[in-house]
Amino acid sequence: MSDYIVRATAANAQIRAFGAVTRDLVEAARKAHNTSPVVSAALGRLMTGGVMMGAMLKGEQDLLTLQVSGDGPLKGMTVTADSKGNVKGYANEPQVMLPPSKAGKLDVGGAVGTGMLRVIKDMGLKEPYIGQTVLQTGEIAEDLTYYFAASEQVPSSVGLGVLMERDNTVKQAGGFILQLMPFAEEGVIAQLEQNLGEFSSVTQVLEEGKTPEELLGLLLKGLDMEVVDTMPAQFYCNCDKKRVEKAIISIGKKEIKEMISENKSIEVNCHFCNTSYTFTVEELKELLAKSR
Secondary structure: OOOEEEEEEEOOOOEEEEEEEOHHHHHHHHHHHOOOHHHHHHHHHHHHHHHHHHOOOOOOOOEEEEEEEEOOOOOEEEEEEEOOOEEEEEEOOOOOOOOOOOOOOOOHHHHHOOEEEEEEEEOOOOOOEEEEEEOOOOOOHHHHHHHHHHHOOOOEEEEEEEEEOOOOOEEEEEEEEEEEOOOOOHHHHHHHHHHHHHOOOHHHHHHOOOOHHHHHHHHOOOOOOEEEEEEEOEEOOOOOHHHHHHHHHHOOHHHHHHHHHOOOOEEEEOOOOOOEEEEOHHHHHHHHHHOO
């Protein structure tokens, strides 16, 4: 099953819902950054949440950035998503190894530690929207749930899961976001709470072979769910050599001259996809001519 996002409503639009399967994009990030199992799980959860939140954006050019900073050994993560199902991300320390949590699972909360979640939405206005909340558990899903309630005043439930194989590849990944509209009735809320109480976990449901539609069907049982649309999702970085050239030009003549004076090629690495771009001394001289 290739990665995709499902958008749905339920109970006459009293609930809006997003479900996603993200195994391929989480595996692509794991390969790009050679992440340890606990970092694969942490970054995978944040990318899954990010790609669904990106799908909430309205404009073609809108961008969402999620930044987690914590005092755990992972030190932080950054994820960027657009409105078309593209997402990319990286962890500050990709090789963190930790013993399992008390529950015998990958200790994402221990890797992240205590800290902050920042949500930046660039919607083409003069200033981007920035929301910031304190991390509740460092397990990501609870932190996003709290962010929606505290910063956007939208009662929400977020579930995210990444299941790793013994060989450190990604076995399952996906998630859901459920949001109550202001006019949601008590009976609808009660039914939703009951469904959430009976729901096992994202990874268990995906392990059973269920699709995002079926996952949402369990969560929205008895609430007349209606699928609005589906959208492919992928790990995608829009970096290329031309973009890196512009970045080098932007640092100014002085710095470029210093690079040239060392008389050797330089390598520039993209944080998001770990691709390296090499520039020879001759290429640097060409960029110097273009800089101000």
